[in-house]
Amino acid sequence: MSSYNVAPLAKLAEQFERLPGIGTKTAQRLAYHVLKMPREKALEFSQAILSAHDNIHYCNECCNLTDKDQCSVCANPKRDHSVICVVEDPRDVIAIERTQEYHGVYHVLHGAMSPLNGIGPEQLTIKELLARLQNDTVTEVIMATNPTIEGETTSMYISKLLKPLGIKVTRLAYGIPVGGDLEYADEVTLLRALEGRREM
C-alpha cells in the first residue's frame, strides 16, 4: 500500500477484501462507507462480528448453528423427529424451511467430501449423524446434499453406511427447476428429469 493511504483505513479495506467475492475496489468503498457511519453504528457493526462468533455454536443434536443448546427446529416438539434431512450447510436448512412443507428435523454436515481439498468423512458431522440413529426412532433419512460431484459422493458414502442399519434412505428428486426454461436446462438435468418422469 502506498504512503498516501491512511493506515487504519487501509487495514479496514484489507479486512473487507478478505471476504469472499469482495475485490479491492469494493473493499475500499466499503471501508469509506464504514468511516462515514455514525460512531454508534460502527460500534454495532464491530460488536455484531464478535457477538456472532462468541455466541453461535453447533446444535447438540443436528449440528446446525444456534445460540442455545438446541436449535429451534430440534427443540420444537411439533417437528417429526423420525425423519432427518441431511444437508451440507446451515443455509440449506433455511432454504428448505422456506418451503414450509418439511416437518422433520435436519442434520448439517458442514461441508461435503472433497478428497482434492482434503475433506474426508471425518471432517464432516457424519459421526454425529450415526450417533443420532442409534436409538431406533428414526425411520427415514433424506439426503439433500448439493447436486455436485462432492455432494453426490457424500450422499453415496452416507447411504452406504446407513443401509445395513435398515433405515430408509431417500434423496431429493432431480429435474427441471420450476419456472425455468427447458431450452436453457443442461443435458444432465434434462436426462435426470426424463429418468424421473411421472405419470400425470
Add this chain to the structure above:
Amino acid sequence: MSSYNVAPLAKLAEQFERLPGIGTKTAQRLAYHVLKMPREKALEFSQAILSAHDNIHYCNECCNLTDKDQCSVCANPKRDHSVICVVEDPRDVIAIERTQEYHGVYHVLHGAMSPLNGIGPEQLTIKELLARLQNDTVTEVIMATNPTIEGETTSMYISKLLKPLGIKVTRLAYGIPVGGDLEYADEVTLLRALEGRREM
C-alpha cells in the same frame, strides 16, 4: 426474520446488508464467512472497524482523511504547495496520486453540490479552501471534480469565488479515455474531445 434464524447471525447479516451494494444473499454469505473465521481474525476485523473510526479525521490543511494532524501529502515538503487540486472524494486523491505525475497538493471537498439532496456549498469544505488561499502562496487551483452535473456545478461555483482573488483556476481536460473505443464513447464526451483537440 423467521424463527429458524439464529439471532446473533441474523444481526451480523443485517449489518452487512446495510453496506452499499450488498444484498440479502451476499450479506448472509459474508456473515457465515465471518463465523467460520478463527476468532482472532474476527477480532481483528471487529477492531479494524472501530480503529478506523476512532483514528481517522480530516487533515487540518486539505481535509483529506488522515490519522495524523496533517496528511502525508501536505506534510511532504517536496510537494508544491502553490498548486491545489480540488477533488470531491479521498479516493480521487488516490486515483490522481497513482499517475505519479502530480506534485502539488490537494483539497478534498467531501462531496459535490446537489440541491436535490440538500447538499449546498456549506456542506462541503469550501470555507476551508478559501482560508488556504488567504496567504498568497497559491498560484493555481485545478478543479478535478467528477464530470457530472453535481461536479460541474461545484467547479463553477468555486471558480466564481476564486476569480476575484486573482488566482488561476483550471480544470481537468475532457476527452476520450485512453485505451477506450471511439465507437463506445458517448456523444458528449466525443464533442468535448473535438472541442479540446490539439495540434499534433
